[in-house]
Amino acid sequence: MKASRKNLLLFLIPAVICFVIGVIMLIASYGLTESVKSLFPQNTGDEIGDVDGYATLAGLFGAGFIGLAGLALYIGGIILVPYAGLVIAITVIARLIYKKTPHRILAYRIVMGIDFAVLILPPVFILAVSLTDGTFVLFALFYLAVAAAMVIAGCRWTYTDRILN
Numbered sequence: 001m002k003a004s005r006k007n008l009l010l011f012l013i014p015a016v017i018c019f020v021i022g023v024i025m026l027i028a029s030y031g032l033t034e035s036v037k038s039l040f041p042q043n044t045g046d047e048i049g050d051v052d053g054y055a056t057l058a059g060l061f062g063a064g065f066i067g068l069a070g071l072a073l074y075i076g077g078i079i080l081v082p083y084a085g086l087v088i089a090i091t092v093i094a095r096l097i098y099k100k101t102p103h104r105i106l107a108y109r110i111v112m113g114i115d116f117a118v119l120i121l122p123p124v125f126i127l128a129v130s131l132t133d134g135t136f137v138l139f140a141l142f143y144l145a146v147a148a149a150m151v152i153a154g155c156r157w158t159y160t161d162r163i164l165n
Contacts (some may be wrong), residue, residue, distance in 0.1 A: 003157035003165060004098040004108065008091060010154055011115060015087040022080030025073045032070030039063040083122065090115040105163060112158045116151045123147045 039059050048056065094111040097104060123144040130140040157163065 003162045004095060006157050007112060007154050008095045010150055010157075011087060011091040011119070014150070015084045015091065018080055019084035019088065022077045022084060025077035025080065029070045029073035029077060032066055032073065036063045036067050036070065039066070083118075086118055087115065090118060100164065108163070109158055112154065116154060120147050120151050 039062060090111060094108055094115060097111055098108040099105075123140065126136070127140040127144050130136045
């Protein structure tokens with residue numbers, strides 16, 4: 001298998017999976033926010049007793065948590081979909097540029113360098129932020145390790161003579 005095809009698969013498969021997960025997160029956030037509307041009590045104009053009042057407060061408390069979960073899913077989807085889409089676009093452009101001529105290989109290497117930067121900068125930023133506030137450090141380290149492994153493998157296939165095979 002050609003090195004350019006290995007790079008394409010190495011970056012395209014995880015990016016497509018992340019893109020699909022982001023779309024699912026956006027759809028789920030919409031479903032959660034729509035379900036919150038049904039939890040709000042309808043005002044009938046009657047006097048509410050103690051038990052009904054406590055039940056209403058509990059329902060509103062649950063609706064608030066469901067709303068926060070929907071918001072978290074929405075924010076995650078809004079971040080994940082463009083990021084994965086950018087990685088997909090750059091990877092496909094790089095593969096379209098590739099050809100076994102010196103100028104095209106140079107252009108391919110430059111575009112793949114941009115792809116590597118787009119892939120590695122977010123986990124480095126997340127790790128820096130998580131180390132300063134002490135949250136999500138394990139997730140950030142795992143994300144950085146996976147991204148670094150992908151970049152190292154991609155660099156071996158892109159910037160060595162393996163690209164000519």
